[in-house]
Amino acid sequence: MNILRWTTFPVLVLVIVMALINSVFTPGFLTMSSLSGFLGSYAPLVCAAVGSAVVLFGGGIDISLGSIVCLVNVVFITMQGYGWSVFPAAALAVLVGVGVGALNGFVIAFLRVNPLLTTFSTSSVAAGVALWIMPTPGGQASMDFVTWYNGNWLGIPTPVYFIAVVWLLWLFLSKTPIGIWIYALGCDERKAFASAISVAWLQFFTYVFAALATGIGAIALTGNVGSGDPLVGLPISLNAIAACVIGGISLMGGRGDSFGAILGALFLGLVSTTVLAAHVPPFYQDLVSGVIVLLGVIGSVSLSRKSKLVS
Numbered sequence: 001m002n003i004l005r006w007t008t009f010p011v012l013v014l015v016i017v018m019a020l021i022n023s024v025f026t027p028g029f030l031t032m033s034s035l036s037g038f039l040g041s042y043a044p045l046v047c048a049a050v051g052s053a054v055v056l057f058g059g060g061i062d063i064s065l066g067s068i069v070c071l072v073n074v075v076f077i078t079m080q081g082y083g084w085s086v087f088p089a090a091a092l093a094v095l096v097g098v099g100v101g102a103l104n105g106f107v108i109a110f111l112r113v114n115p116l117l118t119t120f121s122t123s124s125v126a127a128g129v130a131l132w133i134m135p136t137p138g139g140q141a142s143m144d145f146v147t148w149y150n151g152n153w154l155g156i157p158t159p160v161y162f163i164a165v166v167w168l169l170w171l172f173l174s175k176t177p178i179g180i181w182i183y184a185l186g187c188d189e190r191k192a193f194a195s196a197i198s199v200a201w202l203q204f205f206t207y208v209f210a211a212l213a214t215g216i217g218a219i220a221l222t223g224n225v226g227s228g229d230p231l232v233g234l235p236i237s238l239n240a241i242a243a244c245v246i247g248g249i250s251l252m253g254g255r256g257d258s259f260g261a262i263l264g265a266l267f268l269g270l271v272s273t274t275v276l277a278a279h280v281p282p283f284y285q286d287l288v289s290g291v292i293v294l295l296g297v298i299g300s301v302s303l304s305r306k307s308k309l310v311s
Contacts, residue, residue, distance in 0.1 A: 007248035008260035014246070014296050015263050018270035025277035036157035040150055040224050042269035043159035044069065046262050047166045047217025048236050049243040051210035053261035054170060055115075056244055058206040059186040059253030064104060064119040065214045065240055067126035069233025072097040072218035074130045077139035077228030086145045094215035100126050101211020105204035123237065130230040139228040149223025162220040163262065166213045170258050173209075182206060186253025214240075243268055246296055267296060 023029045029038075048065045055062045072093045079089035100122055107118045149158050173179045185192045185202050193199045218233060225232065245251065246267055247260025271292045280288050 007255065008257045008263060009248075011247045011260055011263040011267060015267050015270065018267060018274060022270055022274045022277060025274060029273075029277075032157075036152065036159070037150075038269060038273065039157050039159040039163070040220075042265060043162050044217035044221035044224070044233070045236055045239055045243065045269065046163050046265040047220065048210075048214045048240040049247075049261040049265040050166045050170055050258050051213030051217075052240040053244045053247070053249050053256060053258050054182065054213070055206045055210045056241075056249050056251060056253060057186050057256065058182045058203060059189060060108065060115045060203060060206060061241070061251070062104065062119045062207060062210050063116065063237045063241070064100065064123035064126060065210060066234045066237030067123040067130065068097045068100050068211055068214045069218040069221060069236050070130040070230050071100065071126045071133075072215045073222050073232055074134040074139075074228045074230050076219060076222050077141060078133055080141055081139050086142050090219045094212065094219065097215030097218065098208060098211045101208045101214075102204070104211070105207035108207065109200040109203035127230070127234070134228050134230050137227060137229040137232075141222050141226050143226075146223055146226045149220065158223075159220060162216055166216055167258060167262060170209070170213075174258070178202070178205070183254050186250075186255070188254075239268055240265070242293065242297075246293075268293065271296070 019030070026034070028034050048069065052062055052065060075096050076089050076093035079092055080086070084092075104115075104119055104122050107113050107122075108115050151158060153161065170179075181192065181197045181202055182205075184195070184197060185199060189199060192202075214236075217236075221233065222228070240261075243264030244256070244261045245264070247256065247262070247264030249256030249260055249264075271289050275285050275289050275292070
């Protein structure tokens with residue numbers, strides 16, 4: 001019965017079902033090479049989903065993550081164009097993304113502005129800066145980096161390391177007082193404040209962490225596409241939140257598991273690949289994907305409610 005009480009159990013079922021359906025349409029999907037390519041494409045969304053989950057745990061919401069991906073991507077490619085090596089360029093690009101997260105955190109936590117309005121505004125700012133830096137898609141990432149990202153390292157697909165770094169970082173923090181306080185903040189901000197928890201700094205931290213996780217995901221995305229595009233990450237904002245909801249994370253805060261966000265993102269990826277593998281006409285792909293995702297959300301919520309009744 002314990003596994004039925006796990007908030008991530010419903011999305012785990014959905015991922016297994018979608019993987020099996022995908023393997024029917026694409027017989028070689030479950031091979032290592034095919035899974036490596038799949039993870040390479042959706043590792044950026046997974047990283048952003050973990051970042052979004054941390055914000056949701058604390059009772060907030062962040063819709064600027066897609067624009068952060070765009071900004072990090074174009075900064076990374078621009079610095080590479082100036083002759084910077086991969087690591088310094090990536091570090092600077094991620095730092096720029098963290099700066100946007102810090103701005104979100106400052107305005108929300110210390111100026112007490114609504115999170116939805118704040119991140120909507122900073123999303124426009126970050127997207128505008130990305131377009132200013134690179135008005136049209138272009139540039140090229142280091143071929144060594146692209147080859148490394150799309151290959152294996154120590155027998156494991158390289159995208160897995162990007163996901164692992166983000167997830168393990170939060171897993172470590174979740175075992176510390178910071179992680180416990182974030183869940184407490186999401187459950188009841190007033191009680192958290194009354195318990196002498198630094199509410200403002202915790203809120204600030206969640207948005208910075210989300211930007212850091214998303215920035216790492218943006219570097220992964222650059223390794224996958226190999227170039228810069230000021231619009232490439234825009235769909236990630238809402239997809240990351242959708243992945244969290246499908247993964248059993250409450251929009252009200254204080255409930256959920258980061259692993260659920262990972263599985264939710266993988267579910268969205270499986271939906272997209274299944275629709276493509278089924279040769280659905282391009283005009284109907286969004287419609288079919290949307291219907292499947294809606295059914296997935298309903299199924300996840302229904303299984304979650306049933307698991308509560310069983311427990």
